Amino acid sequence: MSDAHQTNPYEIGLAKNAANFQPLTPLTFLERAAAVFPRHTAIVHGGLRRSYAEFYARSRRLASALAAHGIGRNDTVSAMLANTPAMLECHYGVPMIGAVLNTLNTRLDAKILAFTLDHAETKALIVDREFAPVIGDALNQAKVKPILIDYDDPQFTGPGERLGKIEYEDLLASGDPGFSWSSPNDEWDAITLNYTSGTTGNPKGVVYHHRGAALLAQGNVIVSSMAKHPVYLWTLPMFHCNGWCFPWSISVVAGTHVCLRQVRAAAIYELIAREGVTHLCGAPIVMSTLLNAPPPERKKLPHRIAFFTAAAPPPEAVLAAMKEAGFEVTHLYGLTETYGPAVVNDWQSDWDLLPAAEQAAKKARQGVRYGALDALTVMDPVTMAPVPADGESIGEVMFRGNVVMKGYLKNERATAEAFAGGWFHSGDLGVLHEDGYVQLKDRSKDIIISGGENISSIEVEDALFKHPAVELAAVVAKPDEKWGETPCAFVELKPGMKATTQDLLEWCREHLARYKCPRVIVFAEIPKTSTGKVQKFVLRERAKELSA
């Protein structure tokens, strides 16, 4: 027919070159924002305002100064920082020289921090003055001797100390604002290292790459329909999955970061009003903080504000109160291993017509994959067969795609286990609803098995949450001679509200099958992890003691 070819014509002379192939990286997002919107406010922190030109120049200074101290490709730079401008600069300056940013959870103790620094082989460590004492302890226990950089945030007024000889601002002053950084050699190169909170055993070091960070950062923008120039308030810790990649997302749309050291209702309401905040993220505890603020601290919202939550399904009462207060809540789901959220409760417009309780039930489901994730399903982890989409068959939630980690650092066995069969095994148990939405049904260890029946602790908690006096509820298994396990509920009441054990038990019987009702109700403060998740392993220990 046509000219004969040895090979298919699409296979010849169409190779990659610098003009048509560049590694994906979120670093170019900041470069672009600084080039196009140099005077737009990039960062607000107390009275401080920095433009995109300044943000970019300071990130380049940081990169060049770290390079001058011998930090380079695949070296770990750890950061023990609150949600401050320095933390944002680290998200760009560190990977600009091919180094890997390891953000430390500021609520951890010295022992686990020492483990982390050693495991990460930290070469440089940037420490906020507030956390100098615990880091000092950790360094005494650790083997590594990183270069120490002290960060003295003017917004921190408490006590603190200097650990090293290098002050962050001096370091930046020594750097080059025009530093000619380079994109990674390969978009598969590591960009950050995030340790899992590890409720048992040693934390694992989750490695992210430039490709995944760029794709999830854009995915956030698309999932949230985020228009140009949003104002983003930092109520989510940036040490947590790199703030769900929002330090990079905001550059995509040249938005303003409003920093915040501590999640306090008065400050949040004030910043919303003063800075015109449009978006914020946080665990359910942030919603409680907002809703339970004393009236003088609350301000009327200037416009509807998008709130993204994850870690636990938002209870109906909280959703209703948030809506009333002017927040549009979207439920996200993901794990450290998936760059933070990779699943969204993508709202169907016809759900608007449902009664509030049914809307809340829809919103409690974790949802569907981000566009940036290739596949999400629920499978039998042994046979790798998907469960029927019936909303009842429980399996393990599995992820596949470019926003799944590279793997666990120096832990080939855990990496291989996590990726067995070509899917990331989340360890979360869930169901697939008929419409394809995933809903979690506890982690395997959170399921309560009573008289051979599986009880979802989430379902019991949901029932308790609906009681008007309940602020927080957590349900775990209590060993039981007769039934094997029975549900044991820990409850925090709202300030000024009252409810007795009897009240709550009756409430549960009205709302749940009898076998699912808690046998014991404990009124007590519920322990939470540094990222706001309920520490069920602590509660399980207490429940065990109750049976002893």
Add this chain to the structure above:
Amino acid sequence: MSDAHQTNPYEIGLAKNAANFQPLTPLTFLERAAAVFPRHTAIVHGGLRRSYAEFYARSRRLASALAAHGIGRNDTVSAMLANTPAMLECHYGVPMIGAVLNTLNTRLDAKILAFTLDHAETKALIVDREFAPVIGDALNQAKVKPILIDYDDPQFTGPGERLGKIEYEDLLASGDPGFSWSSPNDEWDAITLNYTSGTTGNPKGVVYHHRGAALLAQGNVIVSSMAKHPVYLWTLPMFHCNGWCFPWSISVVAGTHVCLRQVRAAAIYELIAREGVTHLCGAPIVMSTLLNAPPPERKKLPHRIAFFTAAAPPPEAVLAAMKEAGFEVTHLYGLTETYGPAVVNDWQSDWDLLPAAEQAAKKARQGVRYGALDALTVMDPVTMAPVPADGESIGEVMFRGNVVMKGYLKNERATAEAFAGGWFHSGDLGVLHEDGYVQLKDRSKDIIISGGENISSIEVEDALFKHPAVELAAVVAKPDEKWGETPCAFVELKPGMKATTQDLLEWCREHLARYKCPRVIVFAEIPKTSTGKVQKFVLRERAKELSA
């Protein structure tokens, strides 16, 4: 310090696998939209409405049916289609089997179509009944004998014929709606083939890949701040750079495609009102069509509508009229080689405060890179040194990044020339403004050199456009014994408006330096390419005849 490693720990045990690496492709966008929003309207065409479930099922039918006819990886499937549902299905069904979609410009003549089919080595050809005659002629001249598939669009009521034995709907009926298609082996694999309009010489076959198509499709969503469920009207031909990748963008946000065979004002206004159109794209001619519609055809817009234009800077008067009519115009720029638009006139909020004329001058600039493009600059094409950002120094506009083509099919020399020095050489001349925005100053052959002075034809056209009676103006060089060249203007007047040569010459003298004023003004219909670009090479011939 820490455990010694033979290699850096980030280099070990963190390889790609199916769980954490998948090829980028826009095909998964449709899969997701169909999974999450199966009942949402994906396509409207006259009275026809198809859901995302149907759109996806039909695309899979197409893929499986083409596979059954022996079409496979790296085979070219050409499509001679209007903006119809079949054209959208081709954008997914063809690449689902690794084949390459080649959309044909429906306004081309048989000779050039025959060249294209032969050059593309077309294996299958899908033809709308309307274009059967010209394709019949082309096939008589061509060497290839593709499988012929006739598409009989119920919205086409004119004459036409069947060329082959396979009807598109029968083909789909024979296909499998649950066909298990696969992502490309490699995201660098070809997805489409677009021929340049080639004002001189043979057209060149521009090859796009899955990676670039996915990134530009998302880039469109981000650049246009496109929220979930937009309603997109097809006033831009889909055969033109794959409709600037919007057939894929709309799936990202689960929007509705409103098809349109022909750009007619009455139909556009009616569809805007009936379907609640939110976005549309088109060359400036589409804006003229909208603005010059007779009053009975015009309808008040139900809300502000985003209009994206490219190909020529929108003149001030047109911008003002579009704004008045309720359209928000954004100026984009790109080439077939850059997947359509890769540059956006990203609006600065402080420009809102400028007088209308200055706003228009800002908007006339081509702008800055999409986030999906890595770099955009203006350079001396010989030294590859960037021009000073002074708004005056002319150089060649250069692109670099993942939304630059793989290269020209079977044309290694042209590919090498286009990518010389690691940048894509656009052939467009422009300047870099102080703020980094690029502005075109004609293609090299459009510059008029008069008495040794360079005259930008765009500048002269802009002056003419500002005259209230001028609908369209195109300025080319006319050979001149004394000056070498002088500007020669071709002008179309608005219906019912009058202006004499003398009026326009005086107008130009008021608005331009004397040496830039046209010496000749010709009132005539201006020839345009099939994509709405003025055919300056035709005008240059006419101007030559005028001097003879």
